[in-house]
Amino acid sequence: xxxxxxVQEKERIxxxxxxxxxxxxxxxxxxxxxxxxxxxxxxxxxMIVTQIIQISVTSTPVSTKxxxxxxxxxxxxxxxxxxxxxxxxxxxxKIVIVRYYTLLDLHLYEQAYDLMSSSSNNGKHDKSWEIxxxxxxxxxxxxxxxxxxxxxxxxxxATNQSxxxxxxxxxxxAEGNLAYSNGIQPETxxxxxxxxxxxxxxxxxxxxxxxxx
Numbered sequence: 032x033x034x035x036x037x038v039q040e041k042e043r044i045x046x047x048x049x050x051x052x053x054x055x056x057x058x059x060x061x062x063x064x065x066x067x068x069x070x071x072x073x074x075x076x077x078m079i080v081t082q083i084i085q086i087s088v089t090s091t092p093v094s095t096k097x098x099x100x101x102x103x104x105x106x107x108x109x110x111x112x113x114x115x116x117x118x119x120x121x122x123x124x125k126i127v128i129v130r131y132y133t134l135l136d137l138h139l140y141e142q143a144y145d146l147m148s149s150s151s152n153n154g155k156h157d158k159s160w161e162i163x164x165x166x167x168x169x170x171x172x173x174x175x176x177x178x179x180x181x182x183x184x185x186x187x188x189a190t191n192q193s194x195x196x197x198x199x200x201x202x203x204x205a206e207g208n209l210a211y212s213n214g215i216q217p218e219t220x221x222x223x224x225x226x227x228x229x230x231x232x233x234x235x236x237x238x239x240x241x242x243x244x
Contacts, residue, residue: 124223124230125177125199131232132203136172140165148224148231170207177201180220180239197222198239 127146134143140162180198184190199221206213222234 124197125179127223127230127232128177128199128201128221129174132172132174132201135165135169138166140169146232148226148233150224150226151231151233168207168209169205171205173204175202175204175215194239194241195222197224197233199223200239 131143131146134140134146143165144158144162178200179196180194180200181196183200184192184194201219201221202215203219204215209216211217217237220236220239221232222236222239223230224233225231
């Protein structure tokens with residue numbers, strides 16, 4: 032009887048030891064195992080690149096030419112100017128015709144009227160009335176051509192006709208209160224003549240004719 036009891040106590044002790052070992056193993060396995068994490072840090076590096084540029088320098092030889100000192104040109108004095116007054120009316124009679132239409136375009140009607148001779152048709156009327164008439168008619172004028180009528184006839188081959196050299200044919204553009212519509216006007220014939228040594232406009236006409244003696 033005593034032997035059986037001892038055997039049972041021995042088994043109990045062995046069972047207790049086994050249970051304790053199992054318990055210790057379970058407890059040990061439940062503990063967290065620390066992990067080591069390795070962090071790699073990337074550091075940006077600035078790389079400086081130096082570029083070497085070769086430049087060829089060519090030396091320019093210094094000129095050995097001796098510079099002459101600047102000599103100012105003397106200004107013209109009053110005595111060097113021509114003392115003779117140029118009279119354009121003596122040069123070409125058609126200049127007075129061009130001036131007439133140019134003054135109309137500039138609205139200088141009184142100056143244009145003064146280019147008319149005292150024997151002209153316009154000169155027989157009151158000056159102020161004639162100037163007002165010019166203002167009412169002409170707003171813009173551009174001369175296109177002024178040619179001596181005899182020269183025009185030669186160019187066209189009409190050798191069987193001739194008129195006084197005082198006649199000029201004028202082609203011009205005009206705007207205003209005209210007898211014709213605005214634009215290039217029909218050919219106008221202008222007769223010029225000398226008055227007190229100056230060329231003046233004597234007549235406007237729609238045709239050239241010879242003066243009766």
